[in-house]
Amino acid sequence: MTDPQPAFVLIRPQMGENIGAAARAMWNFGLDRMRLTAPRDGWPNPAANALASGAGRLLDAARLFDTTAEALKDCHYTYATTARPRELTKPVMTPEQAMQDAAARLGRGERVAVMFGPERAGLENADIAQANAIISVPVNPQFPSLNLAQCVLLTAYEWQRVRDDSLRDAFAQPDLATGQEIEALSRHYEDQLDTSGFFYPDHKAESMKLNLRNMWSRMSLTSHDVRMLHGMLRQLVRGRSE
Known part of the structure; x- marks a missing residue:
């Protein structure tokens, strides 16, 4: 990638006009990697082009996905924008802090969204x-x-403010696991825990699975860590069946 930058992922956007306005905001600050997950009104959407105002190239190149997991599967680190308090425990950053962190990660060769x-x-x-x-x-x-x-505009503005210095000061770091690797690890553990009866009682199972998935994503796991955790679980299951 000649121009490292975060991918901006619009999850289930509802109005084409807002997608177009988001593309315009991204292009104002040199960002051109848009991803769309399950737009409500389908894709492509003529209303998006009407609001893009010169940033139509972003819409033409936008990548379309069916699910959040698919949109993030090649990313090592992902930030979620939200204004509402959540019960999920995660680091909380301002847009400035997040884009400083993103620039440093991109400089180390990671892919972020x-x-x-x-x-x-x-x-x-x-x-x-x-x-x-x-x-x-x-x-x-x-x-x-x-x-x-x-x-989108606020986040893109902070990206433009911090990108040059952060990328210049970046240094090599371990090979962090991608979203696809974390998803596979989560499924592996969930399947085995389900088999062993861990998710009990039934009415709490979905909440327990959500918390487990949140725990994996909160860790800065490397690809090596993921392989080791897979191997540990396989050995435990093998030992239990012998």
Whole structure:
């Protein structure tokens, strides 16, 4: 990648106009890697082009995915934007802090993404559980609602402010696991724990699985860590069956 930058991932966006406005905001600050997950009104959407105002190239190149997991599977670190308090324990950053962190990670060769939720209610907990950190904009607590394109604009602006210095000062780091590797690890443990009866009682199973997935994504696991954890679990299962 000749120009390291975060991918901006719009999760289940509802209005084409907001997608176009988000593309315009991204291109204002040199960002051109947009990903879309399950747009409500389908894709491509003529309304998006009408609001892009010269940033149509971003819409033409936007990558389309069916699920959040698919959109993030090649990423090593993901930030989730949300204004509402969540019960999921994750690092919380301002847009400035997050983009400083993102620039440093990109300089070390990692792939990062920023998730933005749908206009009506924002990201769901199931989406945020797949992120490593939360971006929270310090807005008026009595009126925390931000338009999708406004949130994209704020984050893109902070990216442009910090990118040059952070990328120049970056240094080599271990090979962090991708979202696809973390997802496979999560499924492996979930399947084995399910078989052993860990998810009990039944009415708490989904919440337990969500917390387990959140725990994996909160760790800075390397690809080597993931392989070792797979091997540990396989050995435990093998030893139990002998």
